[in-house]
Structures are given as structure tokens and as C-alpha cells.
Amino acid sequence: MQLRLDDEDRQVAFGECLGRALEGHGRVHLTGELGAGKTTLTRGILRACGHQGAVKSPTYTLVEPYELDEIRVYHFDLYRLGDPEELEFIGGRDLLAEDALCVIEWPERGEGWLPAPDLAVVLRLAGSGREATLEAGSEHGRAVLARLATMPVLAGWILDREGEAAR
Numbered sequence: 744m745q746l747r748l749d750d751e752d753r754q755v756a757f758g759e760c761l762g763r764a765l766e767g768h769g770r771v772h773l774t775g776e777l778g779a780g781k782t783t784l785t786r787g788i789l790r791a792c793g794h795q796g797a798v799k800s801p802t803y804t805l806v807e808p809y810e811l812d813e814i815r816v817y818h819f820d821l822y823r824l825g826d827p828e829e830l831e832f833i834g835g836r837d838l839l840a841e842d843a844l845c846v847i848e849w850p851e852r853g854e855g856w857l858p859a860p861d862l863a864v865v866l867r868l869a870g871s872g873r874e875a876t877l878e879a880g881s882e883h884g885r886a887v888l889a890r891l892a893t894m895p896v897l898a899g900w901i902l903d904r905e906g907e908a909a910r
Contacts, residue, residue, distance in 0.1 A: 747874055763791045827854065847860075850863075860881075861883045
């Protein structure tokens with residue numbers, strides 16, 4: 744699935760849709776260059792889970808935990824990770840538990856250590872907006888994509904194979 748996100752409001756709105764579609768669990772890998780909107784997308788995911796405060800990228804702490812109602816969300820930012828084994832020292836295996844929602848920015852920095860994602864999201868700059876490409880890596884990821892495809896708010900944002908808005 745590929746989406747056109749014309750501005751920050753759409754990125755957050757898409758994140759909210761994604762957060763609802765994830766149903767409070769799974770592993771989401773977010774890749775894209777600096778400024779592509781990974782943390783903005785995460786803000787929307789967290790809003791869908793009930794978080795109302797600010798969302799900052801945990802660049803120096805590597806992970807920011809959120810306990811929201813009955814949902815545990817772990818927001819990872821691996822940009823400054825020196826070695827994937829550092830994830831072991833911060834309790835990464837426990838945090839990546841099946842019953843939590845883990846959103847991981849810069850997952851390529853944890854390659855070889857991180858489990859496969861349920862959903863991989865690649866964000867690219869596209870004019871003044873962004874394009875998001877989503878790929879399922881598990882049955883849960885395929886179910887998330889199916890739920891997203893039925894959300895009316897996203898209908899005009901989904902791109903066809905040629906990069907044009909599907910009608």
C-alpha cells in the first residue's frame with residue numbers, strides 16, 4: 744500500500760488510522776531520511792492509543808515507554824545506536840513482547856537483532872508532503888493493511904501503481 748500525505752496534519756491523521764488498525768499490539772518499523780516524518784507519524788499512532796501529550800523522539804534514551812489504558816507502547820529511536828547488541832542491555836527483548844505495540848524508528852540500526860516487523864513503513868519526501876509505503880511482514884501486518892484499506896478517510900490518499908491517487 745502506498746499513500747500520499749500532503750502535509751503534517753495528514754501524516755498525523757494517517758498515524759491515527761494506523762494506530763487504530765494495529766489494535767494495540769505489533770511491531771512497526773519506520774524508515775526514512777531525517778525529517779521524513781517518522782516521529783510525526785508516531786504522534787498519530789500514540790493519539791489513537793489515547794496519548795494526549797507531546798511526543799518527542801527518544802534519540803538519546805533509545806526508547807520512550809507509554810502506558811495507555813490497557814495498551815503498552817514503546818517508541819524506539821535507534822538513530823544513535825552504536826551496536827545492535829545495545830538493545831539487549833536496555834531490556835529490548837522484554838520490551839518487544841507480543842502484547843505490546845512497538846514503533847521503531849531507524850530499525851536498520853538494529854539489523855540482525857530486531858525481530859521481523861509486522862508492518863514496515865517507508866516515508867519519503869514528496870514535494871511539500873510525504874509518501875508512505877507500507878508492507879506487511881506477518882499475518883497481523885496483513886490484517887492491519889486490510890483494515891486500513893477500508894478506512895474512508897484514507898481513500899483519496901492511496902496511490903495506484905503509477906503513483907497517482909486511486910479513485
